């Protein structure tokens with residue numbers, strides 16, 4: 001079999017192994033395949049970039065491989081990920097490396113690959129390691145967006161032949177796709193987080209919605225059962241709200257509900273507390289680790305605070321201002337029990353508060369449960 005001459009710059013192939021040595025084309029295909037794998041498998045952008053530079057220094061005789069990313073507006077380098085056998089003295093990249101500086105900056109400004117065959121003679125070269133003789137920089141561009149620069153450094157002044165440079169050009173294209181994918185994934189994740197957050201918020205009041213409350217109630221019920229801690233629930237209902245809407249209009253009613261939610265949020269201020277809109281003009285406070293007495297105190301405070309807000313209610317039979325009736329329930333959940341037990345108890349208490357004249361707090365014992 002005819003022996004293959006490695007291209008200048010590629011790893012020297014021992015004569016006895018020459019027949020098995022990969023051609024530059026085969027090696028390029030392997031490198032590109034691995035870069036693709038890194039792009040698809042990396043957990044996040046940093047992991048992707050690290051996988052790629054590691055792959056380059058492992059497979060090619062380069063002293064340093066680094067990827068230098070630009071900020072969103074393309075004015076500064078903001079991050080560098082590098083690998084290599086030589087120590088690279090890296091500048092601090094707190095957005096203080098403008099593209100007006102260095103060979104990497106020149107590569108960005110021209111938008112073209114840049115070959116520096118004699119680093120000492122290049123006015124833009126910023127020495128990262130004194131053993132480096134030559135450097136090749138390639139813009140990393142996906143469609144119209146310039147993401148940064150692929151920077152390869154070699155201790156061999158003659159390393160960067162046209163064939164070798166062509167390999168890095170192809171690798172840079174692959175990296176651009178990988179960065180694009182990773183950034184899309186990051187954006188998608190952020191959008192999903194936002195969506196999850198939005199889907200748990202009540203649009204009118206900005207507090208948690210019923211769905212979020214239901215989830216939290218299940219979770220708190222299970223946790224308090226495990227820890228044998230009490231769980232308290234306050235069911236808060238605005239009095240004569242239909243009459244308020246009828247007399248003052250729905251927009252005013254909406255504003256009163258928002259204000260009511262703000263007051264409730266002031267009192268549900270523990271790390272584990274949750275205030276949510278239960279539905280219509282009913283709000284709930286879910287208070288883990290609060291027994292009946294503690295929850296009753298919060299409820300009484302809340303009732304008084306709402307009255308002090310003095311939101312006018314000209315058509316109420318209770319007071320000239322908006323008032324609330326509150327049903328309180330608290331118990332130490334039993335693992336085999338159901339959170340519905342707590343809701344039913346708070347509901348019964350609320351009914352009693354309404355029947356008792358409104359603008360009141362009621363707290364009957366919960367049947368069949370260990371009251372905290």
Ligand SMILES: Nc1nc2c(ncn2[C@@H]2O[C@H](COP(=O)(O)OP(=O)(O)OP(=O)(O)O)[C@@H](O)[C@H]2O)c(=O)[nH]1
Nearest residue numbers: 237238239240241242243245250251253254280281
């Ligand atoms: N403005 C406004 N009104 C709402 C909203 N959700 C529910 N309501 C109104 O709240 C009122 C609740 O009326 P009812 O259930 O009869 O209770 P109430 O008039 O408050 O009487 P009591 O609870 O017995 O004191 C209804 O008129 C609903 O239209 C809302 O988001 N905005």
